[in-house]
Amino acid sequence: MSAVPLADKARAPSRAQALLRATGPAGIASAIVLTVAALAAVFGPLLAPYDPNLPNLSLAWIGPVGGHLLGYDFEGRDVASRLLAGAQTALLGPLAVVVLSVPVGTLLAVTAAWRRGASDAVISSGLNILFAFPAILLALLAAAVFGAGLPAAVLALSAAYTPYVARVLRGAALKERTQAYIAALEVQGASATSVCLRHLIPNIAPLIVAQATILFGYAMVDLAAISFLGLGVQPPTANWGVMISENQAGLLQGYPLPALAAGACIVLVVIAVNVLGERLFEQARVARR
Amino acid sequence: MASLLIASFVIFAALYLAPGNPVAALSGGRPLPPGSIRVLDQRYHLTEPFLAQYWYWLGNALHGNLGISITLRENVSTLIASRIWTTAGLVLYASVIIVVLGVGAGVASGLRPGRLDTSSLVVTAISAAIPAFVAAIGLIVLFAVKLRWFPALGNGTGFLSNIRHFTLPAVALAVASLAIVARVTRAAVREESDREHVQTAVSRGIPARHVIWRHIVRNAAIPITTITGITIASLIAVAAVVETAFSLNGLGAYLVQAAQSKDIAVVQGISLVLVTAFVVVNLLVDVLYAALDPRVTLGSRPR
Amino acid sequence: MSDPAQPGALRSTGTASRAPLLEVAGLSVLLEVNGTRRPVLRDVSFTVAPGEAVGLVGESGAGKTMTARAVGRLLPAGAHVQGSIRFASTDVAAITGAGLRRYRTQVAMIFQDPRAHTNPVRRIEDFMTEALRTNHGVRAAQARDRAVDMLAQVGIEDGARRLRQYPHQMSGGMLQRIMIAAALLIKPRLLLADEPTTALDVTTQAEVMAILDALRREYGLAMLFITHDLDLAAAICDRTIVMYAGQIVEVRSSALLHANPLHPYTAALAAARPDITKTVHRLRAIPGHPLSAFEAPPEECAFAPRCAHTRDVCRAAAPGVAELDGGLSRCARAHQLRGQLQAVPNA
Numbered sequence: 001m002s003a004v005p006l007a008d009k010a011r012a013p014s015r016a017q018a019l020l021r022a023t024g025p026a027g028i029a030s031a032i033v034l035t036v037a038a039l040a041a042v043f044g045p046l047l048a049p050y051d052p053n054l055p056n057l058s059l060a061w062i063g064p065v066g067g068h069l070l071g072y073d074f075e076g077r078d079v080a081s082r083l084l085a086g087a088q089t090a091l092l093g094p095l096a097v098v099v100l101s102v103p104v105g106t107l108l109a110v111t112a113a114w115r116r117g118a119s120d121a122v123i124s125s126g127l128n129i130l131f132a133f134p135a136i137l138l139a140l141l142a143a144a145v146f147g148a149g150l151p152a153a154v155l156a157l158s159a160a161y162t163p164y165v166a167r168v169l170r171g172a173a174l175k176e177r178t179q180a181y182i183a184a185l186e187v188q189g190a191s192a193t194s195v196c197l198r199h200l201i202p203n204i205a206p207l208i209v210a211q212a213t214i215l216f217g218y219a220m221v222d223l224a225a226i227s228f229l230g231l232g233v234q235p236p237t238a239n240w241g242v243m244i245s246e247n248q249a250g251l252l253q254g255y256p257l258p259a260l261a262a263g264a265c266i267v268l269v270v271i272a273v274n275v276l277g278e279r280l281f282e283q284a285r286v287a288r289r
Numbered sequence: 290m291a292s293l294l295i296a297s298f299v300i301f302a303a304l305y306l307a308p309g310n311p312v313a314a315l316s317g318g319r320p321l322p323p324g325s326i327r328v329l330d331q332r333y334h335l336t337e338p339f340l341a342q343y344w345y346w347l348g349n350a351l352h353g354n355l356g357i358s359i360t361l362r363e364n365v366s367t368l369i370a371s372r373i374w375t376t377a378g379l380v381l382y383a384s385v386i387i388v389v390l391g392v393g394a395g396v397a398s399g400l401r402p403g404r405l406d407t408s409s410l411v412v413t414a415i416s417a418a419i420p421a422f423v424a425a426i427g428l429i430v431l432f433a434v435k436l437r438w439f440p441a442l443g444n445g446t447g448f449l450s451n452i453r454h455f456t457l458p459a460v461a462l463a464v465a466s467l468a469i470v471a472r473v474t475r476a477a478v479r480e481e482s483d484r485e486h487v488q489t490a491v492s493r494g495i496p497a498r499h500v501i502w503r504h505i506v507r508n509a510a511i512p513i514t515t516i517t518g519i520t521i522a523s524l525i526a527v528a529a530v531v532e533t534a535f536s537l538n539g540l541g542a543y544l545v546q547a548a549q550s551k552d553i554a555v556v557q558g559i560s561l562v563l564v565t566a567f568v569v570v571n572l573l574v575d576v577l578y579a580a581l582d583p584r585v586t587l588g589s590r591p592r
Numbered sequence: 593m594s595d596p597a598q599p600g601a602l603r604s605t606g607t608a609s610r611a612p613l614l615e616v617a618g619l620s621v622l623l624e625v626n627g628t629r630r631p632v633l634r635d636v637s638f639t640v641a642p643g644e645a646v647g648l649v650g651e652s653g654a655g656k657t658m659t660a661r662a663v664g665r666l667l668p669a670g671a672h673v674q675g676s677i678r679f680a681s682t683d684v685a686a687i688t689g690a691g692l693r694r695y696r697t698q699v700a701m702i703f704q705d706p707r708a709h710t711n712p713v714r715r716i717e718d719f720m721t722e723a724l725r726t727n728h729g730v731r732a733a734q735a736r737d738r739a740v741d742m743l744a745q746v747g748i749e750d751g752a753r754r755l756r757q758y759p760h761q762m763s764g765g766m767l768q769r770i771m772i773a774a775a776l777l778i779k780p781r782l783l784l785a786d787e788p789t790t791a792l793d794v795t796t797q798a799e800v801m802a803i804l805d806a807l808r809r810e811y812g813l814a815m816l817f818i819t820h821d822l823d824l825a826a827a828i829c830d831r832t833i834v835m836y837a838g839q840i841v842e843v844r845s846s847a848l849l850h851a852n853p854l855h856p857y858t859a860a861l862a863a864a865r866p867d868i869t870k871t872v873h874r875l876r877a878i879p880g881h882p883l884s885a886f887e888a889p890p891e892e893c894a895f896a897p898r899c900a901h902t903r904d905v906c907r908a909a910a911p912g913v914a915e916l917d918g919g920l921s922r923c924a925r926a927h928q929l930r931g932q933l934q935a936v937p938n939a
Contacts, residue, residue, distance in 0.1 A: 144556040148549065251426055260426065
């Protein structure tokens with residue numbers, strides 16, 4: 001290999017610059033939004049300037065005034081504080097869904113792709129059955145059976161999403177399975193588990209991450225909807241979806257701010273997640289060429 | 290078909306997953322006079338083996354007998370029948386919006402790269418992130434309260450009034466799906482425009498509008514139909530959210546109420562109807578896909 | 593082959609008794625690639641007489657497909673075209689709209705990969721009769737009958753059944769025959785055949801070429817035949833044009849080309865082809881790799897680095913076109929090398 005002339009090296013952009021250029025304004029904005037959201041999710045209740053849970057009906061519906069940037073909600077609580085507190089359930093719920101469905105989906109997909117034949121047929125048919133259930137329907141069913149609450153909703157959504165993850169990853173795992181290096185490892189006597197864990201899965205990892213990100217967005221929307229319906233997070237616990245339904249009466253009375261603010265939070269985070277997810281998908285696509 | 294059968298089994302079996310015994314589940318935890326317990330035992334064959342119960346339930350369901358609502362003390366079937374047209378109408382209205390606006394915008398921006406295209410990408414990226422209930426409140430604030438163009442609640446009476454009442458809900462339901470359909474349509478049209486067989490048609494002097502419709506759009510119709518069908522199928526479930534937000538008297542809203550009040554028979558009945566509708570729509574998409582693409586056989590749609 | 597067509601297009605004096613059907617003069621094409629303009633064709637000039645078959649030969653990147661696309665007005669968007677393309681005395685390089693469509697009804701293109709160039713969701717009948725029905729106003733039933741007849745002429749007997757089928761139900765060879773039949777249906781005056789048999793296996797190649805040749809002569813069509821195979825061009829074309837790095841380097845009647853090439857590149861191409869009747873110890877490849885037009889330095893002979901006969905004069909300036917022995921050669925030493933270039937150069 002010939003040495004790269006020093007002049008060329010000086011001209012090559014630093015990694016940070018290249019990363020920045022590739023991300024673009026949309027990417028940077030998304031990163032900011034997600035960082036803020038993550039901080040709110042972890043530290044929300046501590047960061048809130050006012051008590052997000054203490055009702056004071058005499059202050060109900062008052063608009064933005066003094067230190068209350070977004071005004072008061074229908075029970076006289078500070079909206080901004082409640083949004084910060086609500087970030088916890090709004091974001092940790094979807095996280096739980098992803099943490100449950102992605103590993104299970106990956107396991108099923110890789111097993112089906114590795115074993116092929118009968119195992120694949122059984123797993124695929126099983127997954128096809130679950131596809132008959134739209135996610136929200138499954139969550140409603142779970143709420144009816146187990147009672148309303150976040151845990152039941154999270155479990156139901158995880159069950160609904162797992163087949164989707166498994167189907168996407170199964171296709172990728174099948175393609176990866178046929179690569180020559182896998183056959184080489186098998187010939188060397190490596191066990192199926194170690195080949196899958198140390199080689200197959202890391203190679204489809206970019207796709208797994210991209211899929212998990214997109215799934216986070218779906219889960220956020222679905223969980224917020226279920227909370228909005230009163231079957232997820234229960235009031236008075238702060239949650240963006242709950243806040244929309246709580247404050248819906250205000251819309252007709254001319255106090256739209258609390259509900260709209262909560263809605264805006266949801267939309268902003270979902271857009272950021274989608275932008276991130278699309279970028280990750282692009283990277284995964286390029287990496288597999 | 291098999292998936293429908295197994296889905297119905299899951300719906301039925303859900304009853305038994307509930308904590309406590311089936312009677313408690315059926316009654317939603319409410320105290321019952323002793324005579325009622327016997328009636329329930331008889332009606333639901335609770336003393337017989339599990340599979341036999343499933344059989345009875347399924348048989349009854351196929352005959353239109355879905356049991357009795359605990360809370361309203363009426364036949365579940367009647368309750369469903371009175372509400373099904375609301376949901377169907379809403380989903381249909383939203384579907385029309387999605388097809389006309391989503392596919393239309395996608396085709397337009399796919400055929401013409403330029404400013405229309407880039408702005409549509411940004412708009413669709415944002416709308417795709419707006420869940421139906423958020424869109425609902427936004428629409429209510431803008432069009433119902435501020436502008437007073439549309440009502441915020443209720444079904445309305447009479448056909449025209451229904452259309453007015455259903456417009457905002459249908460738009461709310463359609464917003465996110467519209468964006469996704471528009472994006473996929475645009476990508477499909479773009480991809481088809483670059484194909485070599487389009488060059489063949491151009492080289493023969495076929496007029497542009499023929500090339501666009503008979504070759505580009507016709508071929509892009511395959512993935513477009515698939516995504517549109519899947520999206521419309523998903524509307525069936527999300528309708529529940531929109532109906533609740535707009536206080537529409539539909540199956541979805543009723544399902545939510547039944548879930549809240551633990552009216553199991555109603556939940557089972559409506560779930561069965563909705564799942565059936567979902568499976569039927571997916572089946573229709575399969576049929577359309579096979580009809581549009583002569584290279585594939587029925588059921589081999591890549592998912 | 594009764595009319596020895598004039599090779600040169602630039603001279604107005606000539607013995608051709610008929611006006612050329614296609615006259616390309618000074619054609620240069622630049623493509624926009626990532627914001628920069630790159631030349632793909634440089635000063636290409638040639639003519640095709642009515643009913644004459646002209647071969648366009650060269651390696652990848654030589655510009656032969658680009659030439660055909662320029663003539664067929666199928667260049668990608670953003671292509672800059674200079675020079676003139678005259679068809680039946682009308683300049684077609686820049687026309688649009690109805691005029692362009694009228695031109696297209698007289699020029700038919702046959703593409704390299706028939707499967708990619710047929711719409712997979714439409715039946716063969718639709719593919720074959722689309723132009724007839726849309727541009728020529730022929731009724732569907734009549735168009736169908738004509739299609740069945742034409743299919744028989746390309747060797748497909750059960751035409752009616754084939755018309756109802758879809759492209760994926762047919763082999764590549766059959767699809768290419770169908771493409772030829774479809775091209776002939778509209779009774780064009782010029783055929784542009786872009787490597788029509790390259791994508792097919794060898795036996796099918798021979799069949800399809802035979803059909804194309806026979807029908808072309810029968811209908812008296814002019815043809816511009818693109819190929820990388822010098823021998824193939826010589827077999828079915830009256831004249832052969834050899835291209836290198838986006839320029840024409842030799843024009844010669846096919847019969848004379850093989851025995852007595854005028855340009856070193858043509859000689860090297862002919863020599864590089866393995867001959868089953870001769871035993872050689874090493875295959876003669878041309879050293880180096882073929883240049884595209886934008887890689888070639890403009891102020892010297894593009895082929896000089898790979899040529900066995902290079903002298904200083906070749907690098908001093910871009911060589912002009914020399915006319916000799918009834919052909920053209922873009923070689924600075926054409927007159928000196930005259931008669932010395934053979935298909936098998938000395939070791």
